[in-house]
Amino acid sequence: MKNSMLIAFMTAAAAFAATPANAQTEIQWWHAMTGANNDVVVRLANDFNASQQDYKVVPVFKGSYADTMNAGIAAYRSGNAPHILQVFEVGTATMMAAKGAVKPVQDVMKDAGETFDPKIYLPAITGYYSTTKGEMLSFPFNSSSMVMWVNRDLLKKAGLNADQPPKTWPEVFEAAAKLKTVSPTCGFSTAWTTWANIEQLSAWHNVPLGTRSNGMDGFDTELKINGPLQVRHLAKLAELQKDKTFDYSGRTNASEGRFTSGECGLFLTSSAFYGNVKANAKFDYAAAPMPYYPDVQGAPQNSIIGGASLWVLGGKTPAEYKGVAKFFTFLSDTDRQAKLHQDSGYLPITKAAYEKTKASGFYKDKPALEVPLLELTNKEPTENSKGLRFGNMVQMRDVWSEEIEAALAGKKTAKEALDAAVERGNQMLRQFEKTAAR
Amino acid sequence: MEKRAIFDNKLLPYALLLPQILITLVFFYWPASQAVWQSFLIEDAFGTSSEFVWLDNYRDLLSKPDYYASMLTTAWFSAVVTFLAMAIALLLASMANKQISGRNAYRTLLVWPYAVAPALAGVLWLFMLQPSLGVLSKLLRANGVDWNPLLNSNHALIMVVLAATWKQISYNFLFFLAGLQAIPRSVIEAAAIDGARPMRRFWTIIFPLLSPTTFYLLVVNIVYVFFETFGIIDAMTSGGPARTTTTLVYKVYQDGKLGGDLGGSAAQSVILMAIVIGLTAIQFRFVERRVNY
């Protein structure tokens, strides 16, 4: 008797405990955010889960951007895909080409009956992840742009005016030559070499990277990165590399420590580097807009974004998509976006969040965080500065980096290197076109 | 060589073999055949569309200079790491084989790096040689060496060679030490009585007697450099600068990464499998012959 009571009680208890869990639809969110940004992801998921009863967002950290995308692809191919996959900006073309494997965010929102107005988002950011017709394909999550970080103390030490950091490339070269007298191993440098010296450079000067609006209009695009501007820039860098007025810092952000340690006085990298600078730089610092060549007409144009967006993968149930849509609505909330922006240093994706932050006087204390936004909205984007969409972009960046490295090492001239980059890159584009254009 | 004394049983041997054959078929042959099939296809990353293209992937691959360049890198890299790791290990082993005090302690202090994961070895060496934060790179720069593995391909190669060699010395050391200890002292003493000097004694008597160990290690080291250095390269250079540290295996990974060129990557896997099966067969013939003497 006692026993059966106990069993009945336990069954009831188990059923009670299990019911809410069963009724909840689980949404898997695979991401690549580390450090403080990981905490932000976890907090967003927790807040969302606490805000309603029907859905549960489960964030899973999958390693680097490439690891995360790899894992997502492998999982999709074997039918275990997550609902939401965070993909870095260079994976955009690959994701887009996979018809059926992804569900455009626009459709997710519409099908779920969520109110969705693409106009509330900042076009400089969502444009990168939209079709030419303005259909939003993925949901921008963490966006950044490239800025020039300035070590004000070092500038002063070199006898430069720290309140007027160099604006143009010729000024940068001049300043770097002086900086080299106080820090002989590095005048200035850049992280993410192709992003800085090819992609951003071209957009900022309104010069095409490739035909068909940098590939945004179709996969039959061809590279144009061996134009006079890019060749001239690379040739100058190669010349300055010889005496370390410019010193190469690699393909990724692994050497960003050269700025925070005070070695490089001028350093171009992501605006999202802010958190590290704040934590590690033991000197007075500032962020300035990217330099430009004043003799190029129309420069500066506007910068393009980097970072990652959230893709919704195909083959899930309507109930699950509804949960995803609700989560995106939750993320778009103005207060939340403003807070996200202010906490993480990533850019806000809605106009309202930007306005709100501006109105709050936030940028007065932290002007560094507004610089990327000013760059992005500097002018109305043209077909050369909306963004870029090349297939196999991850491998493409490797190829471009290889050729840049060959030029900087003096093995090739700038022209030879960029010609080779175009030729090899075009082969990759044709190969991508073969797999995707069906 | 075949055993003469055997058991008689019709079914038992099959039952004994079953677990391993089953696992091998399911987790080795099936995926391997999938890789072969994939090498005839062109496919997008998510596998939503694919086209059968016969040998196009192979033709593309063999027409690109990149592929031959990474073959050359692999050959060079294997040769240098194998030579260094074996030479240093042999030196240490012949020292540790002497009748000196503390021999066992020395041995213990030399074997442990065998246990370190290649990826970890890469991280440890990167921590020392990374241009912006490495302790050794600072030291080099302070002494006028313009240490720059990001641009200087020789520096990058030196860096991966160091890490790969470091990781492999212990293994070779163990085998050489065992090989040396197996040589009867009487042989060496006889040579000493004949008046042969230590160096000469080493090259004319000891080294030839070690040749089976040396050959075995040669094959093992080459295979090690082919495959296990993947973790080291990935952690340290990602194949750069300008492809100079891209080995064949790293290229398989890099080309197939993010579904970029699955067909081409699979074609490379197939070629690699063929190379390794060839190496294995050579070693096997050799192992068989050795059992005979």
Next chain:
Amino acid sequence: MVENDRLGAWIAHVVLIIGIVILAFPVYLAFVGSTHDAATISNGQMPLTPGPNLVAAYEKALFTGTSGTTREPVWTMMRNSLIMALAIAVGKIAISLLSAFAVVYFRFPFRQTAFWIIFVTLMLPVEVRIYPTYKIVSDLGMLNTYAGLTIPLIASATATLLFRQFFMTVPDELVEASKIDGAGPMRFFVDTLLPLSVTSIAAMFVIQFIYGWNQYLWPLLITTSDNMQTIVIGLRKMIVTQDALTEWDVAMATAILAMLPPVAIVLLMQRFFVKGLVETEK
């Protein structure tokens, strides 16, 4: 006796000590790294001597993990690595003993075929066929399980080959004696062959334990939940970061911790390990 010259002994000591110092130096630096705070390290200002941050770094690594990078403390990851390494070592040894026994002590149709089927897999690492293998594991519903993590890695021929080599050296008389006693094959296997193989098994255990512990690419793909993560993956994830600071102190503490178990196994089982390798290699 070969001339016992003092100079030779001196040279030997010096060479060995230099060798030991070179081998230990990277690990020493990692240790030093684990005792300084992250900012000092990423700014490239780390000195060559240990700093004050030791306890904090290890405490953080062991019990809390880096701030959000992995979220799982090293403790959990060590447990996963241990289970993985043990399962691979034991599983490989078990199936390899059986199949080596079959190949050496029986004559049956397709014996050579079976041997070659196993043998071809000798040196082909899982990396080369990673995507198709992943698909099969997922089709079998083994993602995020210890079975999925370990069984595909058990399919390798190294152990089989080593045991086969060893069995070949076991004197035929033992089989005859066993037969005269009226013992069947399994009886011979358990009572005679296994006890003789202890050293080889121990050696194999060390090799496979380390192989399992050090796996990287496979667990990265196969485990999707944080609590299944192994320590080598955890470490790698701590170092490759996006727009965030690498917490070098905790990463280096983790590196040291990740090294401890396999190094301990090698050192503890050193005698067996060396003897087993040498015997089987003959």
